[in-house]
Amino acid sequence: MKYIALCSYLMIAVVTNRILSQDQDPWKKYEPRTLDQIIKLHATKVLDNPDVLMTFSDGSAAVLTNDSFPSKVKVTYTGQFRGISQKRKELLKNWLTKTYGLNREEYLKLFDTEFLFTENLVEYWLPIQNPLIQPLKEELKKGEEVVLYVAWIGARKESDKIDWVFLVNEFEKQ
Numbered sequence: 001m002k003y004i005a006l007c008s009y010l011m012i013a014v015v016t017n018r019i020l021s022q023d024q025d026p027w028k029k030y031e032p033r034t035l036d037q038i039i040k041l042h043a044t045k046v047l048d049n050p051d052v053l054m055t056f057s058d059g060s061a062a063v064l065t066n067d068s069f070p071s072k073v074k075v076t077y078t079g080q081f082r083g084i085s086q087k088r089k090e091l092l093k094n095w096l097t098k099t100y101g102l103n104r105e106e107y108l109k110l111f112d113t114e115f116l117f118t119e120n121l122v123e124y125w126l127p128i129q130n131p132l133i134q135p136l137k138e139e140l141k142k143g144e145e146v147v148l149y150v151a152w153i154g155a156r157k158e159s160d161k162i163d164w165v166f167l168v169n170e171f172e173k174q
Helices: 002-022 035-048 086-108 130-139
Strands: 052-055 061-064 071-083 111-119 122-129 145-158 161-173
Touching: 035 071, 035 122, 035 145, 035 161, 052 086, 061 086, 071 122, 086 111, 086 145, 086 161, 111 130, 122 130, 130 161
Parallel strands: 122 161
Antiparallel strands: 052 061, 061 145, 071 111, 071 145, 111 122, 145 161
């Protein structure tokens, strides 16, 4: 009888664990938004009261955020891409240091290229994880809509221009 009770308990534990682990889907935390909404509703508040403020010798400043507003955004794929600029790479490295500490180099290696997307005719250059680049190129055609899973990491301000930086962690073809 103890054997049957033990087996029943173990089965319940395994099933419960599987159910709970399904609720831990990392993509569930990404809320439907637009990039414009993130900038207008959330990011501008962070500029006024930044979690981390950095100033640079060239007179520019950058802010990093503790809340990356994980979002699912619908954008249009343009097919254009380029290497990430040194200034954006520096912002990314600082955010990864704040977020992941000693493991930052491992994550920094994931981002070398950014792609141009549009949302309501506004252009956004978005760094995308290296493992996603080939599937993105193969699955999407210029002008197609795509849902991107993005995280906002911060912004860099030079003169009167603000460069909002979002990272692409996944995509879904529409």
